[in-house]
Amino acid sequence: MKKLLLLGDEAFAQGALDAGISGAYGYPGTPSTEIIEYIQKNPLAKERNVHREWSANEKTAMETALGMSYAGKRAIVTMKHVGLNVAADPYVNSAFTGANGGLLVTVADDPSMHSSQNEQDSRFFAKFALLPALEPSNQQEAYDMAHYGLELSEKYALPVMIRFVTRLSHSRSGVARQEVKAENALKLPEDKNQFVLLPAIARRKFKTLLAKQADLEKESENSPFNQYIDGKDKSLGIIACGLAHNYLMENFTDKECSHPILKISQYPIPRKMVEKISMECDTLLVLEDGAPLVEEMLKGYLGNALKVKGRLDGTVPRDGELNPNSVAKALGFKETELLEIPEIVAPRPPALCVACPHIDSYNALNEALSTYEKGHVFADIGCYTLGFLPPYQAINSCVDMGASITMAKGAADAGLYPAVGVIGDSTFTHSGITGLLDCVNEKSNVVIIILDNHVAAMTGGQESSAFGRIEQICLGLGVEREHIRTVVPLKKNHEELVKVYREELAYNGVSVIVPRRECVQTMAKRNRSGRE
Amino acid sequence: MKLDIILAGVGGQGILSIAAIIGTAALKNGYYLKQAEVHGMSQRGGDVQSHLRISDKPIHSDLIPMGECDMILSVEPMESLRYLPYLSNKGWVVTNSKPFINIPNYPELDSVLAEIKKLKNNICINADDIAKEMGAARSMNMVMLGAAAASMDIKVEDLQDAIKEIFERKGEKIVEMNLNAFKKGLEFSKANK
Numbered sequence: 001m002k003k004l005l006l007l008g009d010e011a012f013a014q015g016a017l018d019a020g021i022s023g024a025y026g027y028p029g030t031p032s033t034e035i036i037e038y039i040q041k042n043p044l045a046k047e048r049n050v051h052r053e054w055s056a057n058e059k060t061a062m063e064t065a066l067g068m069s070y071a072g073k074r075a076i077v078t079m080k081h082v083g084l085n086v087a088a089d090p091y092v093n094s095a096f097t098g099a100n101g102g103l104l105v106t107v108a109d110d111p112s113m114h115s116s117q118n119e120q121d122s123r124f125f126a127k128f129a130l131l132p133a134l135e136p137s138n139q140q141e142a143y144d145m146a147h148y149g150l151e152l153s154e155k156y157a158l159p160v161m162i163r164f165v166t167r168l169s170h171s172r173s174g175v176a177r178q179e180v181k182a183e184n185a186l187k188l189p190e191d192k193n194q195f196v197l198l199p200a201i202a203r204r205k206f207k208t209l210l211a212k213q214a215d216l217e218k219e220s221e222n223s224p225f226n227q228y229i230d231g232k233d234k235s236l237g238i239i240a241c242g243l244a245h246n247y248l249m250e251n252f253t254d255k256e257c258s259h260p261i262l263k264i265s266q267y268p269i270p271r272k273m274v275e276k277i278s279m280e281c282d283t284l285l286v287l288e289d290g291a292p293l294v295e296e297m298l299k300g301y302l303g304n305a306l307k308v309k310g311r312l313d314g315t316v317p318r319d320g321e322l323n324p325n326s327v328a329k330a331l332g333f334k335e336t337e338l339l340e341i342p343e344i345v346a347p348r349p350p351a352l353c354v355a356c357p358h359i360d361s362y363n364a365l366n367e368a369l370s371t372y373e374k375g376h377v378f379a380d381i382g383c384y385t386l387g388f389l390p391p392y393q394a395i396n397s398c399v400d401m402g403a404s405i406t407m408a409k410g411a412a413d414a415g416l417y418p419a420v421g422v423i424g425d426s427t428f429t430h431s432g433i434t435g436l437l438d439c440v441n442e443k444s445n446v447v448i449i450i451l452d453n454h455v456a457a458m459t460g461g462q463e464s465s466a467f468g469r470i471e472q473i474c475l476g477l478g479v480e481r482e483h484i485r486t487v488v489p490l491k492k493n494h495e496e497l498v499k500v501y502r503e504e505l506a507y508n509g510v511s512v513i514v515p516r517r518e519c520v521q522t523m524a525k526r527n528r529s530g531r532e
Numbered sequence: 533m534k535l536d537i538i539l540a541g542v543g544g545q546g547i548l549s550i551a552a553i554i555g556t557a558a559l560k561n562g563y564y565l566k567q568a569e570v571h572g573m574s575q576r577g578g579d580v581q582s583h584l585r586i587s588d589k590p591i592h593s594d595l596i597p598m599g600e601c602d603m604i605l606s607v608e609p610m611e612s613l614r615y616l617p618y619l620s621n622k623g624w625v626v627t628n629s630k631p632f633i634n635i636p637n638y639p640e641l642d643s644v645l646a647e648i649k650k651l652k653n654n655i656c657i658n659a660d661d662i663a664k665e666m667g668a669a670r671s672m673n674m675v676m677l678g679a680a681a682a683s684m685d686i687k688v689e690d691l692q693d694a695i696k697e698i699f700e701r702k703g704e705k706i707v708e709m710n711l712n713a714f715k716k717g718l719e720f721s722k723a724n725k
Contacts, residue, residue: 338616
C-alpha cells in the first residue's frame with residue numbers, strides 16, 4: 001500500500017479512525033490541534049459520522065469521551081499538556097472507573113515552550129493516575145499506537161494516554177496503514193457499579209487498579225515499542241524514551257553504538273528491562289524529551305542507588321527539548337565547530353496581524369486607562385496575549401485559560417481600581433463563564449472585555465463555542481443589561497470605543513464590553529475558499 | 533544520498549509550499565523524508581523555519597543536527613542568517629535579498645547582505661523583483677526554489693514535475709507561471725554560482 005505523508009498528529013488521527021473510533025473530542029491547543037482537524041476533513045469520519053466537533057474545554061471533552069466509552073464505543077480525547085490540567089479531575093478519576101469501549105487520552109506536550117505557558121511532562125500525570133501511557137517516537141508508531149492503545153485499553157478496561165511532543169506532532173513522514181476496523185456496537189458496562197465512584201465502591205475500584213499494575217508492567221516488558229538492544233561496552237547503558245531515541249540514533253547513523261540501549265515507549269516502565277540494563281552497566285545515561293521522570297525514579301531520592309546521568313546532574317540541560325547536538329554532548333562526542341549567528345540578526349517575535357481587531361481594542365483601552373498608572377489589566381491565553389509586546393504594552397498578566405476574569409476579581413477584592421480583564425470569546429466559553437458568575441454574585445468592581453473574533457484564532461481559526469452569543473451568556477449569568485456593551489473595534493470607531501471603556505470603568509459593578517469583529521486570518525481564509 | 537534543508541522565512545511567507553514541492557520530488561525517487569514544521573504562535577509574523585530531511589536511508593531525528601545542514605533556503609535575507617549554526621562547512625545559503633520588515637529594529641539591509649556575501653557558498657537573489665517583472669508576484673517562492681535547484685541533489689526535471697503536480701488543480705496558467713518563475717531562478721543561479 002502507498003504510504004501517506006502525514007504529520008505525527010495526523011498519523012495518530014488516521015490510526016484512530018482506522019481502529020474504529022466513534023468519537024473524537026478535544027479543545028484546540030498547539031501542538032495537538034491537527035488531530036481533530038484531520039478527522040474533521042477525513043472522508044471515513046464523514047462516512048461513519050464519527051463525532052468530531054470541538055468541545056467547550058478539555059474537561060468537557062474528557063468527560064464526553066468517557067461517556068462514549070461507557071456506552072461501549074471507542075473514543076479519543078485530545079488536548080495540549082496544559083489542557084490536561086483542566087481535564088485532570090475526570091482523567092484521574094477515569095483510572096478508578098476504568099473504560100468500557102477503548103479510550104485514548106492524547107496529550108501533546110510542548111518542551112521548549114514554542115507556543116505554551118509552561119513545559120510540563122504529561123507522563124507524570126499517567127504515573128500519578130496509575131494509567132498506562134504510550135510515547136511514540138515516530139509517525140509510524142503514532143499511527144500504530146492508536147490501534148495498539150485501543151486494544152490495550154479494552155484488554156485492561158483502562159484509559160490509555162498517548163503522549164506527543166511538538167517535534168513529532170508537527171513533523172511529517174511516510175506512514176503505512178493497517179486494516180480498517182469496524183466500530184464497536186453499543187454495549188453497556190457489565191458491572192453496574194463500574195462508573196459509580198461512591199466511596200465504598202471507589203475503595204474497591206482503587207484496589208482493582210492497584211492490582212492491575214503488575215500486569216501493566218508485564219505488558220510494557222513485552223511491548224513491541226520497548227526494545228533492549230545489546231552492546232559490548234557495558235561501561236555505559238543508555239535509556240532513551242520516546243523521541244529521545246531518534247536523537248540518540250541520529251548520532252549513530254554512520255557507526256554502531258557499542259553500548260546497550262533500552263528504548264522506552266510504553267509505561268509503566270518495563271521493570272525487568274530496566275533491571276537488566278542497570279545490573280549490566282556501570283553507569284546509566286537517561287535521555288527524555290521532557291522532565292526527568294525515568295531518571296528520577298532510577299536515581300531515587302538520595303541519588304545513591306545507581307550511577308545515573310541525565311538532566312538532574314547537568315549531563316543534559318535541565319529544561320527545554322532535546323536535539324541531536326545536546327544528545328551528542330551527553331555522549332561525550334567531540335563538538336564540531338559551528339558558524340555563529342551574526343550579531344546584527346534581530347529577534348522577530350510574533351505580532352498581531354495587520355488590521356487585527358485586537359489592535360483597535362488595545363489602542364482604545366490604552367487611551368481610556370491613560371489617566372491611571374500601569375498594572376491594571378489581566379489578560380488571558382490567545383492572540384491578544386501579544387498585546388503585552390510593544391507598541392501596545394497593554395496587559396499585565398497571562399497565566400491560564402480564564403484567569404483574566406478571576407484575577408481581575410481578586411485584585412478588585414484587594415482594592416485595586418480599575419481592575420480590567422481581557423479575554424477572547426473562545427477562552428471565555430472555555431473557562432471564563434464560571435469566573436464571571438463569581439463576579440456577578442459579589443457585584444465585584446471589574447470591567448471584563450470579551451474580544452469576540454468568532455474563533456480560536458491562535459490555533460488556526462477553529463469555531464468558538466460562543467457562536468456569537470456572548471451577550472446572552474452574560475445576561476444569563478446575571479450581568480446587568482445596560483452594562484453589557486457591544487462595540488466594533490475599527491480605527492474609525494476609536495473615539496466611541498474610548499468613551500464606552502471610560503463609562504464602564506466609572507461604573508461600580510460588573511461591566512462586560514464585547515468588541516466584535518471577525519479575525520482577519522479567518523476572513524481571508526473564508527474569502528479564499530469562496531473564490532475556489 | 534542525503535539532503536538536509538532548512539527552509540526559513542517569516543510566518544505567512546509560505547515556506548511550506550517550497551517544502552511540499554521538494555518533498556514530492558523526493559518521494560517520487562523513493563527517498564525517505566522527514567519534515568518538521570512550525571505551527572502556532574510564531575506563525576503570527578514571527579520567524580519560522582522548517583527542517584526538511586531527505587535520504588536514501590531511514591532518517592532518525594526530525595531535527596537537522598547543527599553543523600550538518602546542506603542548505604539554508606530562505607525567502608528573507610536576515611532569516612537566512614538566523615540558522616547559520618546548522619550549516620555544514622560545505623553547505624549553501626540560498627536567499628531572497630528582499631527584506632520583510634515588520635520589526636522596528638531591522639538591521640541595515642547592506643550589513644545583512646554583507647554578512648551573506650561573507651559566506652563561502654551563497655546565492656543572493658531578488659526573487660520578489662524577478663517574480664514581479666514576470667507579472668507573477670505570488671511566484672516568488674518558485675523563483676527561490678529555482679535558485680536553489682542548481683545546488684540541490686535532486687533532478688531539475690523531478691522538481692518541475694512536482695510543481696506541475698502540486699499546482700495542477702489551480703489550472704494550466706498557474707502551472708506555467710510557476711514553472712517560468714522556477715526557470716528564472718535556476719538561470720540566475722547558474723549564471724551567478
